[in-house]
Amino acid sequence: MACRNAYKRKTVTVGQEVFSASAAEPIVPKAVTSLFFGVDSEEKADDLLQNNLEQFDWVVRNKIYPNFYGRHLTGDNCLTKEEIQFLHNKGCKIAAIYTCGDEKKTEEQGAILAKKMGARAFELGIPEGTAIFLEIGEHESVTRDFMRGLAKVLLIDGYTPAFRANTDAKFDFDREFSRGMQTDKEIFKRCLIWAVSPTLKEYDAMTTTHLIHPDNWGPYAPSAILRSEIAIWQYGRDCHPIEDDNGRVATFHLDLVRNDQVIIDKMF
Secondary structure, rough: OOOOOOOOOEEEEEEOOOEEEEEOOOOOOOOOOOEEEEOOOOOOOOOOEOOEEEEEHHHHHOOOOOOOEEOOOOOOOOOOHHHHHHHHEEEEEEEEEEEEOOOOOOHHHHHHHHHHHHHHHHHHHHHHHEEEEEEEOOOOEEEEHHHHHHHHHHHHOOOOOEEEEEEOOOOOHHHHHHHHHOOOOOOOOOOOOEEEEOHHHHOOOOOOOOOOOOOOOOOOOOOOOOHHHHHHHEEEEEEEEEEEEOOOEEEEEEEEEEEHHHHHHOOO
16 A cells, blocks of 8 residues: 555645645546446455455455445444455455535535544545545535535645536536536646436446446536547446345445556555
8 A cells, every 4th residue: 555645745725725735747638448347335355244255355256356345434334444455465456435515505514524634544544545435315405616615625634526426417416526626726636526317227226247348438427528528337236135144135336447557556
Protein backbone atom coordinates (compact mmCIF):
# COMPACT_ATOMS: atom_id res chain seq x y z
CA MET A 1 0.00 0.00 0.00
CA ALA A 2 1.37 3.41 -0.96
CA CYS A 3 2.67 5.81 1.67
CA ARG A 4 0.19 8.51 2.73
CA ASN A 5 2.72 11.21 1.94
CA ALA A 6 3.78 9.88 -1.44
CA TYR A 7 1.86 12.58 -3.34
CA LYS A 8 3.16 16.11 -3.86
CA ARG A 9 0.73 18.89 -3.08
CA LYS A 10 0.03 22.27 -4.64
CA THR A 11 -2.06 25.33 -3.88
CA VAL A 12 -5.10 25.98 -6.04
CA THR A 13 -6.91 29.32 -6.17
CA VAL A 14 -10.66 29.25 -6.75
CA GLY A 15 -12.46 32.58 -6.72
CA GLN A 16 -11.33 34.40 -3.58
CA GLU A 17 -10.38 31.22 -1.72
CA VAL A 18 -7.07 29.40 -1.65
CA PHE A 19 -6.78 25.78 -0.67
CA SER A 20 -4.20 23.03 -0.92
CA ALA A 21 -5.00 20.07 -3.13
CA SER A 22 -3.51 16.88 -4.51
CA ALA A 23 -1.23 17.57 -7.45
CA ALA A 24 -2.98 14.92 -9.52
CA GLU A 25 -4.88 16.47 -12.41
CA PRO A 26 -8.53 15.53 -12.98
CA ILE A 27 -9.04 12.52 -15.20
CA VAL A 28 -9.43 13.40 -18.87
CA PRO A 29 -11.74 11.05 -20.79
CA LYS A 30 -9.92 9.08 -23.45
CA ALA A 31 -10.98 6.75 -26.20
CA VAL A 32 -11.02 3.14 -25.03
CA THR A 33 -11.95 -0.10 -26.70
CA SER A 34 -12.72 -2.17 -23.64
CA LEU A 35 -14.75 -1.99 -20.45
CA PHE A 36 -13.36 -3.03 -17.09
CA PHE A 37 -15.55 -5.11 -14.82
CA GLY A 38 -16.01 -4.67 -11.08
CA VAL A 39 -18.53 -5.32 -8.34
CA ASP A 40 -19.73 -3.70 -5.15
CA SER A 41 -21.45 -5.31 -2.21
CA GLU A 42 -22.71 -4.67 1.30
CA GLU A 43 -21.19 -8.02 2.23
CA LYS A 44 -17.54 -8.63 3.04
CA ALA A 45 -15.49 -10.11 0.22
CA ASP A 46 -14.07 -12.72 2.62
CA ASP A 47 -17.47 -13.69 4.07
CA LEU A 48 -17.93 -17.49 3.98
CA LEU A 49 -21.08 -18.54 2.14
CA GLN A 50 -23.18 -21.67 2.62
CA ASN A 51 -21.58 -23.28 -0.44
CA ASN A 52 -18.21 -23.04 1.35
CA LEU A 53 -16.99 -20.31 -1.02
CA GLU A 54 -15.96 -16.87 0.08
CA GLN A 55 -17.99 -14.04 -1.45
CA PHE A 56 -15.08 -12.99 -3.69
CA ASP A 57 -14.74 -16.49 -5.14
CA TRP A 58 -18.54 -16.61 -5.64
CA VAL A 59 -18.23 -13.47 -7.77
CA VAL A 60 -15.41 -15.00 -9.80
CA ARG A 61 -17.34 -18.23 -10.34
CA ASN A 62 -20.43 -16.41 -11.61
CA LYS A 63 -18.82 -13.59 -13.54
CA ILE A 64 -15.21 -12.79 -14.36
CA TYR A 65 -12.30 -11.71 -12.21
CA PRO A 66 -13.16 -8.21 -10.93
CA ASN A 67 -10.77 -5.32 -11.48
CA PHE A 68 -12.15 -3.64 -8.39
CA TYR A 69 -14.41 -4.39 -5.44
CA GLY A 70 -16.59 -1.60 -4.05
CA ARG A 71 -16.94 -1.65 -0.27
CA HIS A 72 -18.46 0.65 2.34
CA LEU A 73 -16.30 2.38 4.93
CA THR A 74 -19.17 2.69 7.43
CA GLY A 75 -22.13 0.67 8.70
CA ASP A 76 -22.68 -3.04 9.21
CA ASN A 77 -20.09 -5.29 7.57
CA CYS A 78 -17.94 -2.28 6.71
CA LEU A 79 -14.48 -2.56 5.22
CA THR A 80 -11.68 -3.60 7.58
CA LYS A 81 -7.90 -3.73 7.31
CA GLU A 82 -8.15 -7.51 7.19
CA GLU A 83 -10.52 -7.38 4.21
CA ILE A 84 -8.26 -4.87 2.46
CA GLN A 85 -5.37 -7.31 2.81
CA PHE A 86 -7.60 -10.17 1.62
CA LEU A 87 -8.58 -8.28 -1.55
CA HIS A 88 -5.06 -7.09 -2.27
CA ASN A 89 -3.81 -10.67 -1.90
CA LYS A 90 -6.34 -11.55 -4.60
CA GLY A 91 -4.88 -8.85 -6.84
CA CYS A 92 -8.10 -6.84 -6.67
CA LYS A 93 -8.33 -3.08 -6.15
CA ILE A 94 -10.92 -1.50 -3.86
CA ALA A 95 -13.40 1.32 -4.46
CA ALA A 96 -14.15 3.16 -1.21
CA ILE A 97 -17.79 4.11 -0.52
CA TYR A 98 -18.85 6.30 2.40
CA THR A 99 -22.47 6.39 3.58
CA CYS A 100 -23.82 8.97 6.01
CA GLY A 101 -27.40 9.99 6.84
CA ASP A 102 -26.49 13.49 8.04
CA GLU A 103 -28.08 16.58 6.48
CA LYS A 104 -26.36 17.64 3.26
CA LYS A 105 -27.29 21.28 2.72
CA THR A 106 -24.58 23.74 3.73
CA GLU A 107 -20.94 24.11 2.79
CA GLU A 108 -20.00 23.77 6.46
CA GLN A 109 -21.85 20.44 6.69
CA GLY A 110 -19.91 19.24 3.65
CA ALA A 111 -16.60 20.29 5.19
CA ILE A 112 -17.39 18.56 8.49
CA LEU A 113 -18.38 15.33 6.76
CA ALA A 114 -15.25 15.44 4.60
CA LYS A 115 -13.15 15.53 7.76
CA LYS A 116 -14.94 12.43 9.02
CA MET A 117 -14.39 10.71 5.67
CA GLY A 118 -10.71 11.58 5.69
CA ALA A 119 -10.29 10.37 9.25
CA ARG A 120 -11.92 7.04 8.44
CA ALA A 121 -9.79 6.64 5.32
CA PHE A 122 -6.64 7.40 7.30
CA GLU A 123 -7.68 4.87 9.96
CA LEU A 124 -7.88 2.16 7.28
CA GLY A 125 -4.57 3.18 5.71
CA ILE A 126 -6.16 4.36 2.46
CA PRO A 127 -3.46 6.27 0.55
CA GLU A 128 -3.68 9.86 -0.66
CA GLY A 129 -5.03 10.32 -4.17
CA THR A 130 -7.66 7.64 -3.63
CA ALA A 131 -11.25 8.49 -4.55
CA ILE A 132 -13.75 8.28 -1.69
CA PHE A 133 -17.29 8.04 -3.06
CA LEU A 134 -19.94 9.63 -0.87
CA GLU A 135 -23.21 7.80 -1.45
CA ILE A 136 -26.19 10.09 -2.12
CA GLY A 137 -29.59 8.41 -1.80
CA GLU A 138 -32.15 8.87 -4.56
CA HIS A 139 -34.56 10.85 -2.41
CA GLU A 140 -31.90 12.49 -0.26
CA SER A 141 -31.73 16.28 -0.39
CA VAL A 142 -28.27 17.53 -1.39
CA THR A 143 -27.02 20.94 -2.46
CA ARG A 144 -24.21 22.38 -4.53
CA ASP A 145 -22.89 24.19 -1.45
CA PHE A 146 -22.63 20.94 0.50
CA MET A 147 -20.77 19.20 -2.34
CA ARG A 148 -18.43 22.17 -2.75
CA GLY A 149 -17.53 22.15 0.96
CA LEU A 150 -16.96 18.40 0.94
CA ALA A 151 -14.84 18.45 -2.21
CA LYS A 152 -12.65 21.33 -1.04
CA VAL A 153 -11.77 19.66 2.26
CA LEU A 154 -11.15 16.23 0.72
CA LEU A 155 -8.77 17.87 -1.76
CA ILE A 156 -6.98 19.59 1.11
CA ASP A 157 -6.62 16.22 2.86
CA GLY A 158 -5.19 14.70 -0.30
CA TYR A 159 -8.13 12.52 -1.39
CA THR A 160 -10.12 12.65 -4.61
CA PRO A 161 -13.70 13.81 -3.96
CA ALA A 162 -16.29 11.53 -5.51
CA PHE A 163 -20.02 10.89 -5.44
CA ARG A 164 -22.06 7.74 -5.96
CA ALA A 165 -25.62 8.67 -6.89
CA ASN A 166 -28.60 8.20 -9.16
CA THR A 167 -27.74 10.63 -11.95
CA ASP A 168 -31.23 10.64 -13.46
CA ALA A 169 -32.34 14.25 -14.02
CA LYS A 170 -35.39 13.82 -11.78
CA PHE A 171 -33.24 13.64 -8.63
CA ASP A 172 -31.45 16.43 -6.74
CA PHE A 173 -27.94 15.25 -7.48
CA ASP A 174 -28.15 15.92 -11.23
CA ARG A 175 -29.37 19.49 -10.78
CA GLU A 176 -27.05 20.44 -7.93
CA PHE A 177 -23.89 18.91 -9.38
CA SER A 178 -24.62 20.68 -12.68
CA ARG A 179 -24.99 23.97 -10.79
CA GLY A 180 -21.62 23.33 -9.21
CA MET A 181 -20.02 22.79 -12.61
CA GLN A 182 -21.34 26.19 -13.68
CA THR A 183 -20.28 28.17 -10.60
CA ASP A 184 -17.26 26.27 -9.23
CA LYS A 185 -15.91 24.32 -12.18
CA GLU A 186 -12.33 24.15 -10.91
CA ILE A 187 -13.55 22.20 -7.89
CA PHE A 188 -16.33 20.10 -9.40
CA LYS A 189 -14.31 18.94 -12.39
CA ARG A 190 -12.03 17.17 -9.90
CA CYS A 191 -14.93 15.09 -8.59
CA LEU A 192 -15.53 11.58 -9.87
CA ILE A 193 -19.05 10.20 -10.33
CA TRP A 194 -20.29 6.65 -9.86
CA ALA A 195 -23.67 6.46 -11.59
CA VAL A 196 -26.15 3.89 -10.31
CA SER A 197 -28.70 4.50 -13.06
CA PRO A 198 -30.00 3.07 -15.15
CA THR A 199 -29.75 -0.45 -13.83
CA LEU A 200 -30.63 -2.77 -16.69
CA LYS A 201 -33.64 -5.02 -16.30
CA GLU A 202 -31.83 -8.07 -17.61
CA TYR A 203 -29.17 -7.65 -14.92
CA ASP A 204 -31.55 -7.03 -12.02
CA ALA A 205 -31.32 -9.87 -9.47
CA MET A 206 -30.03 -12.17 -12.17
CA THR A 207 -28.80 -15.64 -11.31
CA THR A 208 -27.00 -16.38 -14.55
CA THR A 209 -24.31 -14.12 -15.95
CA HIS A 210 -23.85 -15.46 -19.45
CA LEU A 211 -22.94 -11.99 -20.74
CA ILE A 212 -19.80 -10.22 -19.60
CA HIS A 213 -21.26 -6.72 -19.74
CA PRO A 214 -23.77 -4.60 -21.66
CA ASP A 215 -22.99 -3.83 -25.29
CA ASN A 216 -23.06 -0.08 -24.74
CA TRP A 217 -21.73 2.35 -22.14
CA GLY A 218 -25.06 3.79 -21.05
CA PRO A 219 -25.06 5.51 -17.63
CA TYR A 220 -27.09 8.66 -17.11
CA ALA A 221 -24.94 11.77 -16.74
CA PRO A 222 -25.62 15.14 -15.08
CA SER A 223 -26.43 17.74 -17.73
CA ALA A 224 -23.16 19.63 -17.17
CA ILE A 225 -20.87 16.73 -18.13
CA LEU A 226 -20.56 14.14 -20.87
CA ARG A 227 -21.61 10.53 -20.44
CA SER A 228 -18.00 9.56 -21.12
CA GLU A 229 -16.92 11.48 -18.02
CA ILE A 230 -18.77 9.12 -15.67
CA ALA A 231 -16.12 7.15 -13.76
CA ILE A 232 -18.10 4.03 -12.79
CA TRP A 233 -21.51 2.71 -13.83
CA GLN A 234 -23.50 0.26 -11.72
CA TYR A 235 -25.60 -1.49 -14.37
CA GLY A 236 -26.85 -4.49 -12.39
CA ARG A 237 -27.85 -5.05 -8.79
CA ASP A 238 -28.63 -7.76 -6.23
CA CYS A 239 -27.22 -10.56 -8.36
CA HIS A 240 -26.64 -14.19 -7.38
CA PRO A 241 -28.32 -14.15 -3.96
CA ILE A 242 -27.03 -16.77 -1.54
CA GLU A 243 -27.02 -17.15 2.24
CA ASP A 244 -23.88 -17.06 4.34
CA ASP A 245 -23.20 -19.21 7.39
CA ASN A 246 -25.26 -16.81 9.53
CA GLY A 247 -28.35 -17.16 7.34
CA ARG A 248 -27.95 -13.66 5.89
CA VAL A 249 -28.62 -13.26 2.16
CA ALA A 250 -25.58 -11.98 0.29
CA THR A 251 -25.67 -10.43 -3.18
CA PHE A 252 -23.38 -8.31 -5.31
CA HIS A 253 -23.92 -5.46 -7.77
CA LEU A 254 -22.35 -5.28 -11.24
CA ASP A 255 -20.22 -2.32 -12.31
CA LEU A 256 -18.19 -1.12 -15.26
CA VAL A 257 -15.28 1.28 -15.57
CA ARG A 258 -14.81 2.73 -19.03
CA ASN A 259 -11.49 4.43 -18.36
CA ASP A 260 -8.67 2.28 -16.99
CA GLN A 261 -7.06 5.40 -15.51
CA VAL A 262 -9.74 5.24 -12.82
CA ILE A 263 -8.62 1.76 -11.86
CA ILE A 264 -4.91 2.50 -11.95
CA ASP A 265 -4.81 5.91 -10.29
CA LYS A 266 -7.93 6.41 -8.25
CA MET A 267 -8.49 3.18 -6.36
CA PHE A 268 -6.28 1.47 -3.85
